[in-house]
Amino acid sequence: MIALVGMPGGGKSTVGKQLARQIGVPFVDSDHEIELRIGGSIKQFFERHGEDAFRDLETEVIAELIARPGDRVLATGGGAVLRERNRELLHGGATVLYLRSTPEDLFRRLRHDTTRPLLQVRDPLAKLRELHQQRDPLYRRCAHYVLESARPSVHALVNMALMQLELAGLLDPTRVAATVGAEPLDAGLTGRRGPPAGAALTLGRMPATDTVRIRLPDDRNYEIRIGSGLLDEPASWQHLPKAATAVIVSNETVAPLYATRLRERLLAVYGRVDVVVLPDGEQHKDWDSLNRICDHLLGHALDRKTVLFALGGGVIGDMTGFAAAIYMRGVPFVQVPTTLLAQVDSSVGGKTAINHTLGKNMLGAFYQPARVIADLDTLDSLPDRELRAGLAEVIKYGPIADAGFLCWIEDNLDAMLARDKAVLGYAVRRSCEIKADVVGQDEREQGLRAILNFGHTIGHAIEAGLGYGAWLHGEAVACGMVLAADLSQRMGLMPAGFVERLRRLVERAGLPVQPPQLGAERYLSLMRVDKKAEAGEIRFVLIETIGRAGLHSVPDIHIVETLAAHGAA
Incomplete structure (x- = not known):
């Protein structure tokens, strides 16, 4: 079982429903189960019987849900962690995810909600701050994982949850492909009850190849492929932009290591593959290096369908992207980052630039790649x-x-x-x-x-x-x-x-x-x-x-x- 805990308005029900759908298990909400049992609303029950009676009933329902056979995703009420018995039941019988939000974010979501009895006060924000201060340590004590829900989209939160469950060994990694904005997945639980000891602090194995998708307006979406051996994997180089010529841009350090391998793969796709080798280092992220790329493109009369491949770190990625943005007002390019910094940051998001003596990255353009191929094996050669x-x-x-x-x-x-x-x-x-x-x-x-x-x-x-x-x-x-x-x-x-x-x-x-x-x-x-x-x-x-x-x-x-x-x- 997977249980979600957190403050009112933290997204437990919304995230829980999508998470259950992607995993392929039932979703249940403890508050909904309580309302079915009492035949009315929790607000009315609060008003008639008080909070203590409600908490007693809540403990009974949580115990029953935990004891039921079969896997499911459970969303709990915001105050469920106040009872030590509830914390024990949840922590011992489920994998607990804490969806954490700031009081200010919660207030923005809940300020017009009249169904939550604890918030029907003169200053709801002050009440939320008080509740957060009281409950945050209890949520943390109960949870195996903490997911910050203040800023990310629901899709991102669900994917974050899927990753944590996969790392804990609770999902079959061969059936999981967590991607931002992905359609519902059939991930499947492995049947393990609760995370292994230390799962909140350790990492299992990730799939051989993983994919993250960037979703942009006007359907300008692209994939970031992450894994080992991607340079030599034919699937990495399928469905690329069509062209007669490809140009690999690299530097004096990286080109001797990987340019020949990449060129051999690309020759299966393009009739001609050139290689441009630039000096290595941030000090060469300038007009001279940019012109060397443009000189090659113009000197060989390459057309506006030519595809550029940035093979290297952030400097190569930025300059290749900038060249692609300005050559004939835009040609496609693919990022092939070979440094950790480029794989986690500069190759993603479409920022391209060169430096000026008066400032870093002052001359550039926003120009998105067609794909990012992050081969983890290239990090083996990284100093x-x-x-x-x-x-x-x-x-x-x-x-x-x-x-x-x-x-x-x-x-x-x-x-x-x-x-x-x-x-x-x-x-x-x-x-x-x-x-x-x-x-x-x-x-x-x-x-x-x-x-x-x-x-x-x-x-x-x-x-x-x-x-x-x-x-x-x-x-x-x-x-x-x-x-x-x-x-x-x-x-x-x-x-x-x-x-x-x-x-x-x-x-x-x-x-x-x-x-x-x-x-x-x-x-x-x-x-x-x-x-x-x-x-x-x-x-x-x-x-x-x-x-x-x-x-x-x-x-x-x-x-x-x-x-x-x-x-x-």
Whole structure:
């Protein structure tokens, strides 16, 4: 059995029904079962008999539902965890998922709902805050997994739940393909009752190939394929854009490792496959390298159906995408990321750009790939420093979108550093799930998508101030996240404990937490040309609660104080 717990309005019934349909088991709501038994509404029962009588009846119903043979998805009432007996029944007899929302999000959903007796008070928001403070520790104590439900869509929440159940060994992994916006699945339970010991902290094996889909307006959808051996798998290169010629763009480090293998696969699809090799490094993400791509395309008179393949890390992906966007006003391209940073972030979402001496990624376009092929085996050749830099972008997703994922990262960081393929595979998949959900809602960064830039305001300033290539992008972002967490505290959004928690995690990953000493004025001038700046005001992505972020204007005095506290002013 799978049981959902959480606050009123947290989405238990909505998510539970879809989850049950995808798994192929019945759905049951304990509140509905109670109403069937009493022959009336819970609100009326509350008014006549009081809360204690209701809680007694609730315990009876939960015990009966847990004892029934067969698998099902159970949505519980918001106050079910108040009784210790209920917590024992649920935790011991089911896999418990806690759908966690902030009181403010709950209030927005429930402010017009007159059917919930506990909210019929003068100040419902204050009541929700009181209930959340009381119940949140009890939900956590009862649950095996925590899913942040404040921001994601129902589809994303269901897919998050499916992933957790698969990792716990409760779903048959050969029948699960969790994809954002997917049609109902027939996943099937394995029959195990409750998760194995430690399942909330450990990872099973992911499917050989996994797929995440990005859903965009005008049916501009595409797949992100994740798995081992994808470079050599014929299915990876089926249903590509039709053309006479393909061009692989790579760099001097990656091309000798993988360009020949990729070219052999593409020759089965295209009559001609060229390879353009660029210098390696962030310092070469510039006009000269972009022109080398364009010179090849124009010099060989390639037409507007030519398909470009970006084989490499974030630099190659960004430049190839930008070239595809501007050549003949747009030709298709495919991302083949070979670094962790590119697989979890830069290859997904359609941001393409080159750097300018006055700012990072200042010249570019939003231009989506036709497909992303993330072969986990390419990470075997990644230097340790590059792997650690990629972990910065993985860590980012926890504070901004998924508190449960942040806990998972903390528990599985050593395994990622040891290059455990199953663990890295889940990190890539979950990161892509989060980014796909955000990009699907805000492709061109008009609002929500800005949260993906957590740590990037100071990070980009570090890269530009030191000279591109001195620090890896992930190293600069990691340090930027620590300082952005500090600013979140100074702005009254987060407690000091969160700042220390994030700093320890970044440090454990072997990433810098101390910014270079560029001086406060230099930092401020660099940050004022950041793309998020507006009317001269420097704006940061700050953490509002773990799993939720927002864009905030930050006074210079706070920035200077943070820089000084970290020895960089």
